[in-house]
Amino acid sequence: MKSLLLLIFFGVVVYANPQLYESQPNIIFKYDTLESKQKATSLEIDFNNAVLFMEQKEYLKAITLFKKTAKILKIPSFLNIGICYYKLESNNNAFLYLKKIYDLKEASKEDVYSYMSASFYLYQLTKDRKYLATITDIATELSSKKFTEDVKRLVADTYIMIKDYEMAIKIIKTMKYIDDLKLALLYISLKNYDMATVHLNGAKEKYGDKVKLNEILWFSIFKNIKSNSLAKLKDDIITLQELKNEFNINRKLPLKVFFNPKKFSAKEYLTKITNFDEKRKIDMIFYFSPFIFIDREEIFNDSVMGYVLKNQENITLIDTMLQYNSFLLTVIKKDPIIRAIELEKDINGKFEKKSYEYYNLGLSYAQIFDYINAYKYFKKAYDLSHSNKLYSSMTLIAAKRAKIKLTKNFETKLRNNLLSKDGDYDYLGKFVYKIIFDKKYQMPEKKPSRTDRKSIFLRSLDFIDKITEQGLNPNATLLDVDVKDPLVYLFRSLTKKELESNYEYISRLQDTLPKEYNDYYLRGPMIITEYYMDVVKALGIFSKVDFNIEGEISPTYFKTKAYVELYKNQPVKSIKILEKLQNEYQLNDKSTTELLIAAFLSANDYSNAMATIGMLQFEQNDDDAKFINGVQLLQNMRLNSVLQFFNSKYDGDMIDFKIEGYEEYLESL
Template sequence: MAEFEEEIIIIEDDDVIKSLKQEESDDSDKKKKIIIFSAISAVLIVIIIVTLILIFSSDKKEEVQKYSIDSIEEKLNDNQDKKQNLEMSELENMIAKAAYLYENGSQAKALHLYEKIAQFSESISQYNLGVAQLKNEQYDTALKTFSKAIQNGEKRCVSAINAAVCSLHMNNKKSFDYYINLAYAYLPSENKSPLYSYYYALIQYYKNNYFEALSALNNPTTDEYPNIQKHLKSKINALYNNNFKAIEELEKDYEKEDSLSLGLLYGRIGDIGLAEKYIQEALSNNIEPVKSALALSYIYLKSGRVTSAGKLIQNTTDMFPEEVYKPYPIKVKLKDELFDPEKAQASYKEDIKKSNLIKYHKIFYFSPYKIFNANSTIDYIRKGNTNIYIDNVHSAKNYLKRSKATSSVNKGIVQAIKMALSFDLRDANQKLQNLVNIQPRHSILHYNLALTYAQMGDITNAYQHFLKSYHLDAKNYLSGIYASLCADLLDKDKKRLLNTLKESILLENDSEEIQFYKTLMFISNNNSSSASDWLYHDYKQRPIYLALEAIIADDLNNKAIAKKATTTLSTLFPNDILPQIMYIDTHFNELKPKKYAFEVLKYLKKQNFNYKDLFYGPFITRQLYIQQSLITGNLYFVRKILRDELETTRKNTEELTSALALASLYDKSYEESYVLYNNLIDTLKVRDSYTLFLGAVASTAAGHNANAIALLELSKMKNKTFKQSRYALGLLYLETQNNAGASIQLNMVGDSGFRSKYFTFDIDTDKLYLQKTLGQI
């Protein structure tokens, strides 16, 4: 009997994971019926077995020993063609004997014995014979037997429930509806039975009247079957997302068989520690190993132990290559906080405090471009003239040729810087690329090119050129430090680079510039406390210095200095968007959600933006302004000004298209965003790893998952260490049942607590429903 009790107490996995919203829909009602159908047989088998034993035997072993079965069997064998009355005690013990044989594995003998009993006491034995047939999965035969029991007037209510069970196993909904309604019709005859509340609860549960069922379970007329009743209560509470109540029920008289269900429920409420504990216990006790292993791997994915998840998924797939795809099919989706204004606000505030991506991009935004060293050019000319004088013509020509190229490059650098400072960032970047082809060993040229890449959001190229600049001139410390910031964003090892920089900078005489470099290195190491000295230096109020003050003060929760720094920045750049966003971050961040949105919108409306930085400028401006527009409900206006500019401009449209694609994504115009990103990538040839990733985000939102996979493959090729792309790609491969491909991607993410800002997943209950309908699970 214990075996069948365990079968009912395990809460169905798709029940545990379903959301309340889905379950209240019409389609969900159908799904719940299927779930109910799959559980009903186990519940009623337990009822029948326990009831049978309670009625006919108080101690099976004792009864079997007390009475001799042989003489009764002889009577049955000798009277095949006629009924013979048996003493009730003998009949009861025969039934107990049959039950005992069945429970100890002698099903054939038990069925044979039931059939013989049926010849002498049809009204009682039909019911019990049906129980045995049901347990032996002879559903068609059992249904007929229970039908006879009902006709004979024996245990009509319970027999009708059992007949409904048989109908479920036979996938005969019409028959199920008939017998469950018949059970309800016979229920009044049980009104004096202590088990009335139990029967009532079961029938209401199977009729999808869950609140009525729960009410009966919460106000029982019997203490019988406490284990089954607590699990039914837990199951119903889980159906309605009353997860804490469901957990409370399961933890009463806790049994290890409940470990998987408890783990799933704790995972549902976000208690990852307890979820892992219980699912690990389920695994160690070999409780549904495929389900337990997959559940644990999904817990790992949610908790940032991504590589562990990938390895567990691969091991489970290797051991159970077919079964592994049945229990928990997943559906990849984007996180709610991307689109919900209040959730987006909470996520934004956390990012402002903790995101290195935002901090570093603020630094890049205010970083100075560098002008060429004129003395170097003059030196080349002097050396050329000297060599002419000493008749070394070949060497002189090389020097003079180099000086001419250098002068041309230096002139081009000045022109490119003017473009960048006017927010014609892509034009500046293109000009600097051309200049690098002329003078590939020009340290300042590589620094400026790297800075344009960084401001555009192309961190991979920025890293390469910052590093090249530093290698060409070891005294160009800013290039080396910025290379370390990029390495951090790219998940590259920066330890050796920082150690080299530290050793070199310590050899320099102390100065304002050296203090600036040291402060940047502290930020690169996430060491704001050591960088705090910067807050108390009395240096000239350069934009980059003020930006550092705001970042450090905000990290240290020094609100006064942070507010002062951003106030000065917003005054220096009244028409630029990012300084005003930084002002908002320090002045309004403590406000409650609705008040915050109101004050931010009011503040932004007062500003006189020309929007050139939004249309053609740095990546960080587009990212933060569009997020603020989502929070304040202003996305429609932003999309309008972007469309108007896109329709009238003759300039490069890459940044405009990128901004409109992002705004459309946040405004839930998924198909428009998908088309815009495809145009940006395919036509305008913007193919940095982050743009490719955002294109995949839009593709997923629009339901074009195959396109998302293709873009993510390109994104991780551009940047092999880009965890966002690998994590998303791993999830999408899991969704397509390519566990091998998923494991490869997930194994590259690590176990360091990675959380995707964009992607998450749910259990695909629609697919589970279809699989159950088709009899695949």
């Protein structure tokens, strides 16, 4: 009896080389019983000659010999015949021989690796994922003895192809040779940037050739862009500047800016809607904040003019102020975008402006996500009435939301004024400060006024203050008393019942969340629409929601419609809607502009996208636009001043960054 072990090695992809080589697993063939020593020797010679012809790419000669050896070595010969035909692009013949192995179910136990290899090639030919499923199914039943290094590598590569990166990592970590670069790219895909850093450093120590080290540097830059690791990114850029003359990986693996409709997973969206970040907390404060109508107290506390009621001129002015109440009551019922436009038109037509008029205008802009204008008018309100603590707090949070860098002197004045004793809206203003700026701040012993205690604003502040620790608490007063408010109704709908499993929770929400009678969520203050969109994405029901409101022509609805068209892969429709909104309503805020940029990118209109990004950076000094332009400078190797573009972390929700060819490179390793 004679036992022979024949090994065939195929090339591994190295992207650094101009030529692209196909990566295939090592193939191990074993046979034990031959009729005689002479036949065994003859078979060994034929088989090895066939292998030699394969290595020399003489595939037809190899096929002739493999057909001869197939009489005894059926499975390995058929596999190699299939591979030869695959190389010759004779796909029908390749499929025929590989399918013969696949149909021999006993081969999945007797010759596991060959059977898996046949399945691997069948997937390459057909793109039918059942062949990949076959590999993973067999792998789950293999004994540790049969789970050889070659089998592990093939199974890991299969998991990579089906994008089950966690399982791929689990398999790779059991191997004797750990491919650090492969692990690093897998961790980047999973957004585990700390582990990606560990393995990129490991890969850097293992490789000596410059091309591979340049690739590792490029992936490190990409990882630091994605993770907002600005200090590490700047270190990598300095290294890149030193290699500029010999670096060309950016041409082979270009860094691209793109619209990413899947930037967040359903799980990440679920976190966003149940545990609010600072941005959403500020937006909620703006949403629940009261518009200020003029009452007796406001009249007597006006800081611009000290009214003497016996003076006929001042009585006339008081009548004018009371007329403002009527005007405001009418205008706040209108669409939020129209509300902001009409309030600004009204205030621009007056010689004497009041602090509350500026405040109401600032609040209107905040509710349509125009934070720069919100800050502008909140500050004007504060300048006219330092005693109003709500004006101070709104000025501070609007600046924070707009990423406006206040001078140290002005910010100190604002905070000192806000935290001083007494003043209008003292309790509410300080409560806002506590939530956003100083969680440990001790609220004053003086209780809020009776009017404040009855307000939805105070209940909302209490809710926002406790959201991080308590989540969407069904016992919160806001969710009980104010359930008629559309945003509060959504919060209440999302509360988890006692003893309810995650599966039951998601299933219930998928069934009960309004998908058709949902007009309140598609127009009005932007936070309602944004939150509703995040909810349907978290539940995976975006495609099942009816976003149409028959006959609706309000600008906030059309902005929602532009968003929906973009996420339905209709960017041209989205662009037309947004450009019309900008022309008719002068919507040049960051939120609308980012949506337009995303639509341009989705429509592959890269020139207009980058031009709009440049305009956003120039006109609004926007940090996110600056970051995106910095990425473009990196790709184009314009490195002289690029470091200054990465002084603030990127915060965009729709526009993302990728390396073209990333997945192909990963699959090739």
